[in-house]
Amino acid sequence: MACSHYRTMTKPDLRDLDVFVAVARTRNFRRAAIEMRVSVSSLSQRLRDLEERLGVRLLNRTTRSVALTEAGELLLSRVAPALRDVGDALDQVRGLREVASGRLRINAPPPAVDLVLAPMAGPFLAAYPQVDLDIVSESGFVDIVTAGFDAGVRYGEHLAQDMVAIPLSGPQRYVVVASPAYLARRGRPKHPKDLLGHDCIRARYSSGVMHDLEFEKAGQVVKVDPPAKLISTNMTLAMRAALDGAGIWATIDGYVGEALQSGALVSLMEDWCEPFPGPFLYYPSRRQTPPALRAFIDFVADWRKRDTRSK
Numbered sequence: 506m507a508c509s510h511y512r513t514m515t516k517p518d519l520r521d522l523d524v525f526v527a528v529a530r531t532r533n534f535r536r537a538a539i540e541m542r543v544s545v546s547s548l549s550q551r552l553r554d555l556e557e558r559l560g561v562r563l564l565n566r567t568t569r570s571v572a573l574t575e576a577g578e579l580l581l582s583r584v585a586p587a588l589r590d591v592g593d594a595l596d597q598v599r600g601l602r603e604v605a606s607g608r609l610r611i612n613a614p615p616p617a618v619d620l621v622l623a624p625m626a627g628p629f630l631a632a633y634p635q636v637d638l639d640i641v642s643e644s645g646f647v648d649i650v651t652a653g654f655d656a657g658v659r660y661g662e663h664l665a666q667d668m669v670a671i672p673l674s675g676p677q678r679y680v681v682v683a684s685p686a687y688l689a690r691r692g693r694p695k696h697p698k699d700l701l702g703h704d705c706i707r708a709r710y711s712s713g714v715m716h717d718l719e720f721e722k723a724g725q726v727v728k729v730d731p732p733a734k735l736i737s738t739n740m741t742l743a744m745r746a747a748l749d750g751a752g753i754w755a756t757i758d759g760y761v762g763e764a765l766q767s768g769a770l771v772s773l774m775e776d777w778c779e780p781f782p783g784p785f786l787y788y789p790s791r792r793q794t795p796p797a798l799r800a801f802i803d804f805v806a807d808w809r810k811r812d813t814r815s816k
Contacts, residue, residue, distance in 0.1 A: 519588070519591070520551070521551055521552075521554065521555045521558075522555075522584050522588060523541065523588065524537070524541060524543075524548055524551045524552060524555075525552060525577075525580065525581075525584070526581065526584060526585050526588060526653075527540050527541050527548075527653075528548070528552065528564065528571060529563075529564070529581045529585075530585075530651070530652060530653060532570070532571045532572070534548060534549060534566075552564065561574075561576040562574050562576065562577075563576055563577035563580060564577055585651075589650075604635060605635060605636050605796040605799065605800035606635035606636060606796065606797065607635075607636065607637070607795070607796070607797050608636075608637040608638075608639055608797070609636055609637070609638055609639065609655050609656075609795075609797040609798055610640075610641070610653065610655050610656075611638075611639070611640050611641070611654060611655065611657065611658065611786075611801075612641050612643060612647050612652065612654045612657045612658070613640060613641070613642060613643075613657065613658035613659075613784070614643065614644050614658065614659070614660075615642050615644060615738065615740060616757050616759075616760075617658045617673065618640060618658075619740060619759075619760070620674075620757060620759035620760070621658075621673050621674045621783065621784060622640060622658070622673075625804070625805070625808060626638060626640070628808075629801060629804050633797070633800050633801075633804075636797045636801075641654070643711065644708075644710045644711050644738055645710060645711035645712050646659075649787075649788075649789075650789055655788060655795055655797070655798045656787065656788040656798055656801070657786075657787050657788070658673060658784050658785065658786055659785060659787060660781075660783075660784050660785070661782050661785060667789075667790065668787040668788065668789060668790065669787065669788055669789070669790050670785040670786070670787040671785060671786050671787075671806075672782070672783065672785055672809070673783060673784045673785055673786045673805060674783035674784060674812075675783055675812070676780040676781060676782055676783055677758065677759065677780065677781060677782075677783045677784075678757070678758045678778055678779070678780045679755055679756065679758070679778050679781070680755070680756065680757075680758045680761060680765075680778055681694075681700075681753060681754070681755045681772070681773040681774050681777075681778065682747060682753070682754050682755075682756070682761050682764070682765065682770040682771060682772055682773065683750075683752070683753045683754070683770065683771060683773060684747060684748055684749070684750040684769065684771070685768070685771055686750040687704075687751070687753070688771060690750070691703060691704070693773065694773060694774060695774065696727075696774070697718070697720040697727045697729050697777055698727065698729055700718065700729050700753060701729060701731050701732070703731060703732075703752065703753050704734035704751065704752035705718075705731045705732060705733055705734060705752050705754070705755075706733070706734065706735045706736075706737070706746050706747055706751060706752045706753065706754040707731075707733040707735070707736050707755075708736065708737065708738045709736050709738065711738075715730075715733070715736070717729060717730045718730070718731065718755050720774070720777040720778065721777065721779050722776055722777045727777070731753075734751055735752060740756070740760055743756065744760060744761070747761075747764075747770060748764065748770065753773070786801075786802070786805060
């Protein structure tokens with residue numbers, strides 16, 4: 506009885522609270538365990554111990570879902586900001602060492618990961634061996650602060666005004682492509698509205714939205730919503746389908762450069778496909794940028810300079 510009373514009165518340590526916030530944020534024990542680099546059973550035991558110490562249930566668990574109780578919501582609202590402040594304080598102290606270290610978490614849409622971040626990852630880790638890079642690829646919008654990311658990547662029209670943003674790459678360009686076999690079978694569209702009579706390969710975002718295809722020529726903007734023969738956010742699948750003649754695909758030029766050069770795909774309506782600014786790295790404005798993020802910002806600036814000189 507005395508032992509039980511002692512456990513109830515003992516204050517939880519920061520690791521217990523970190524575990525609770527991770528589960529509360531992800532609503533998933535397995536994802537939280539991967540993020541915390543612990544086993545699911547260890548994470549679950551820590552939460553049970555925390556609830557026993559506090560004497561209240563924080564989470565309602567089923568085999569399929571995790572939901573916060575009223576006590577859990579209250580604890581999360583007070584603890585999550587406090588833990589961020591502690592993390593910022595520790596980052597500031599680490600910054601005094603002038604050595605970038607620790608984990609850098611970045612959230613980015615798949616095209617930015619594939620075409621911009623992927624070539625940078627290896628060289629960055631070689632330059633900063635004490636940094637661990639955690640890149641999450643998601644097509645939907647994420648509140649990077651609430652979700653525990655140090656930075657995010659988005660295109661200019663989707664950036665929040667209270668964020669610091671820096672260009673991550675030079676201009677990009679959408680291209681409309683199809684295989685020679687498809688064009689021989691169905692003909693070649695010359696105007697965006699011609700796509701309404703063609704099979705197309707399209708993407709639906711995690712929000713469920715499938716955006717219109719937008720084209721611009723000499724200031725004239727045309728939006729079309731052509732029929733989707735195939736819907737997928739997986740670029741490998743979409744590329745394979747386009748090569749196999751399944752339909753017309755509108756995508757970023759970086760995905761299809763080699764296929765266009767070899768003739769496996771043909772570029773269409775080039776006069777309607779104008780360049781647009783590439784993605785931006787964005788992060789919260791705060792007094793002390795974590796050393797790992799600062800290192801990545803400096804790396805991006807140097808990378809872009811070298812990339813510009815090489816062209």
